[in-house]
Amino acid sequence: MVVKNINEELCIGCKICVDICTEDVIRFDETRQKPYVKYPRDCVACTFCEAICPVGAIDTDLTRPRKLPEVI
Amino acid sequence: MVKAAKVLTTDVLVMGGGISGLMAANKAIDQGVKVLIADKCNALWGGQMPAAGGGFSCMGTPEEVDADVRFISKEGGYLNDQELLYTFVRDCWPALQEAAEWGLPFPRDLSGKIYHTRPGWMRMIDTDKVLPTLLGRALMKGARALNKVYLVSLLKQDGRVVGAVGFHYQTGDFYIIQSKATVIASGGCSFKSGALFHMNCGEGVASAYHAGAELRNAEFGNTYRPSSKFTQKDCRGSAVLLNYFENALGENMIRKYPEMNPLLSPETPPWRSGFIFKRWTRAFYKEIEAGRGPIYLNLIGQSVPEAGNFEKPTEVWGSSFKSRTHGYINMAHKAGIDVNKEKLEWYPVPEFNGGPIRIGLNCETTLPGLYAVGDAGQTGSAYLGAMEHNGMGGIGLGYASVSGYKGGVAAGKAVAAVPEPHYSTAEVERLRKEIYAPLDVKDGYSPYEAIKEIQQVVFKLKNSYFKHQDRLEKALSLIEEVKEKLPGLMAKDSHELVRCHEAKSMAFNAEILFKASLMRTETRGTNIREDYPQTDNQNWLKWIIIKKEDGDMQFSTESVPIAKYKYKP
Numbered sequence: 274m275v276v277k278n279i280n281e282e283l284c285i286g287c288k289i290c291v292d293i294c295t296e297d298v299i300r301f302d303e304t305r306q307k308p309y310v311k312y313p314r315d316c317v318a319c320t321f322c323e324a325i326c327p328v329g330a331i332d333t334d335l336t337r338p339r340k341l342p343e344v345i
Numbered sequence: 346m347v348k349a350a351k352v353l354t355t356d357v358l359v360m361g362g363g364i365s366g367l368m369a370a371n372k373a374i375d376q377g378v379k380v381l382i383a384d385k386c387n388a389l390w391g392g393q394m395p396a397a398g399g400g401f402s403c404m405g406t407p408e409e410v411d412a413d414v415r416f417i418s419k420e421g422g423y424l425n426d427q428e429l430l431y432t433f434v435r436d437c438w439p440a441l442q443e444a445a446e447w448g449l450p451f452p453r454d455l456s457g458k459i460y461h462t463r464p465g466w467m468r469m470i471d472t473d474k475v476l477p478t479l480l481g482r483a484l485m486k487g488a489r490a491l492n493k494v495y496l497v498s499l500l501k502q503d504g505r506v507v508g509a510v511g512f513h514y515q516t517g518d519f520y521i522i523q524s525k526a527t528v529i530a531s532g533g534c535s536f537k538s539g540a541l542f543h544m545n546c547g548e549g550v551a552s553a554y555h556a557g558a559e560l561r562n563a564e565f566g567n568t569y570r571p572s573s574k575f576t577q578k579d580c581r582g583s584a585v586l587l588n589y590f591e592n593a594l595g596e597n598m599i600r601k602y603p604e605m606n607p608l609l610s611p612e613t614p615p616w617r618s619g620f621i622f623k624r625w626t627r628a629f630y631k632e633i634e635a636g637r638g639p640i641y642l643n644l645i646g647q648s649v650p651e652a653g654n655f656e657k658p659t660e661v662w663g664s665s666f667k668s669r670t671h672g673y674i675n676m677a678h679k680a681g682i683d684v685n686k687e688k689l690e691w692y693p694v695p696e697f698n699g700g701p702i703r704i705g706l707n708c709e710t711t712l713p714g715l716y717a718v719g720d721a722g723q724t725g726s727a728y729l730g731a732m733e734h735n736g737m738g739g740i741g742l743g744y745a746s747v748s749g750y751k752g753g754v755a756a757g758k759a760v761a762a763v764p765e766p767h768y769s770t771a772e773v774e775r776l777r778k779e780i781y782a783p784l785d786v787k788d789g790y791s792p793y794e795a796i797k798e799i800q801q802v803v804f805k806l807k808n809s810y811f812k813h814q815d816r817l818e819k820a821l822s823l824i825e826e827v828k829e830k831l832p833g834l835m836a837k838d839s840h841e842l843v844r845c846h847e848a849k850s851m852a853f854n855a856e857i858l859f860k861a862s863l864m865r866t867e868t869r870g871t872n873i874r875e876d877y878p879q880t881d882n883q884n885w886l887k888w889i890i891i892k893k894e895d896g897d898m899q900f901s902t903e904s905v906p907i908a909k910y911k912y913k914p
Binding site: 315334 | 386387389390391395492493514515537538539540541543544569575576630633634638676679680681692693694695797800801804805806807840843844
């Protein structure tokens with residue numbers, strides 16, 4: 274997983290991370306009014322969510338990228 | 346599974362909210378018509394623009410236009426549509442100047458003139474503002490936009506495209522969109538080759554083909570560019586790191602392959618640095634094949650500024666955001682790697698984004714009511730001929746902007762003469778069943794497995810870049826095997842349903858790449874045939890056209906009208 278942490282104390286529930294997520298990794302829990310990582314295997318580490326979060330609540334982890342097929 | 350259907354009607358439907366789609370939406374709405382934008386991901390930072398460095402090329406004064414046409418025709422192996430190339434290059438600069446007035450962040454001097462420092466080339470600042478600016482303007486003028494609506498198939502009536510159907514990524518709701526003109530702006534197919542190249546799976550190309558539109562130049566859609574293995578990101582602007590690549594023996598790559606350096610060749614001035622990527626790919630491949638791989642970027646003992654300006658955002662990524670999240674050194678730092686202490690492996694990463702939808706001077710496809718802008722039709726427009734679609738730094742943004750502009754104007758103007766669209770309920774029901782079919786499959790074929798199997802074939806340089814009949818046939822048979830399994834695709838929800846349709850589209854795009862490459866028995870541009878190393882102007886100054894006829898994929902050739910063009914081999 275590369276979305277390492279969504280800090281719920283900082284999160285203001287604006288949903289921009291849900292909208293910006295190109296691979297639909299992040300969904301919104303309507304009851305708790307907080308986003309959560311629903312499809313971790315699809316995260317490609319584009320880091321848009323971390324970049325756009327207005328309160329810096331999202332931390333991504335780049336140490337373990339997905340393994341892609343070899344080119345050679 | 347029966348899902349609610351949402352029926353929407355518009356004048357112009359734009360499929361894809363990247364830079365070309367948003368340019369098209371803006372220009373269509375300027376014609377006083379209704380516009381609807383639908384994007385599988387989002388129209389705020391969609392498409393490839395967020396990955397772009399901010400350079401725009403092929404936009405300039407009339408003298409520069411001619412220089413660009415001459416250069417690109419030669420590099421494109423004279424397989425260009427020179428008329429289209431000339432028109433697009435000529436119209437790019439006025440289009441960008443208009444877009445600058447909407448607020449696109451081009452730097453200006455104190456007289457108000459946009460800096461245009463080198464012929465036909467300039468770099469934008471703060472590129473992450475581009476899409477929000479374009480989207481904001483379109484919305485303020487009354488356009489509607491849908492995020493996470495994945496349009497899979499086009500609707501046709503009496504030979505015209507009258508809209509599209511698809512579903513919502515999150516809710517799974519069925520969408521029927523009726524339109525008088527439809528603009529495909531969903532990019533080419535990158536086969537999910539890495540971050541920021543994972544969205545565009547060639548769906549627009551596949552849907553245009555299935556509706557009966559012609560495709561052209563599919564054999565030239567294959568491109569690679571250097572990327573570090575750990576970031577899996579196409580580190581744009583990486584040309585500045587040129588001096589620091591070495592093979593496994595520690596031999597400096599630039600000393601071994603001086604042609605990798607754009608500064609040494611008058612034919613490849615610095616602003617055309619993207620052009621060297623094919624030389625990098627060849628050099629990297631040669632070293633690795635000879636057992637001297639992998640190739641490393643060795644910044645040990647280098648100070649950060651010397652190590653290629655990766656901390657200078659406007660130099661490399663065009664924005665402070667991108668420097669932070671995509672800059673090589675910053676990414677390494679975040680991953681706990683000190684690039685001054687550890688050398689890191691680099692390799693050619695597949696980019697594969699040139700889409701082969703055939704278009705004419707106004708971005709019209711061969712199907713009435715259907716247009717293609719941006720990468721979806723970049724290869725098919727024959728703008729670059731046989732040249733790789735990322736062949737010059739800034740070509741992607743230049744082409745996306747001007748094609749979006751022209752396609753938007755044309756689509757917006759065309760709707761006045763078009764009757765109200767109607768679709769056949771039976772056809773929509775058939776498509777609805779087809780789209781949702783994987784939801785009813787249990788213990789079937791996983792779309793993740795399908796995507797991986799396609800990638801394993803397509804990513805290989807020896808299949809897609811350095812081509813040979815034996816390997817192309819083998820690659821094609823592997824793709825055929827995947828295709829046979831596609832009817833068994835399974836999805837447990839709408840999210841996985843997206844993966845299923847991406848897999849289908851990727852299989853289609855791989856098939857046309859390999860089939861067209863097999864057909865072109867010569868080497869030209871990015872169709873490098875090891876078994877046919879010569880360029881054959883006698884027999885192959887031709888375009889390969891792909892079209893669906895009576896349900897079958899038909900291939901034909903069409904001679905390039907070279908006699909009427911200015912530049913000839």
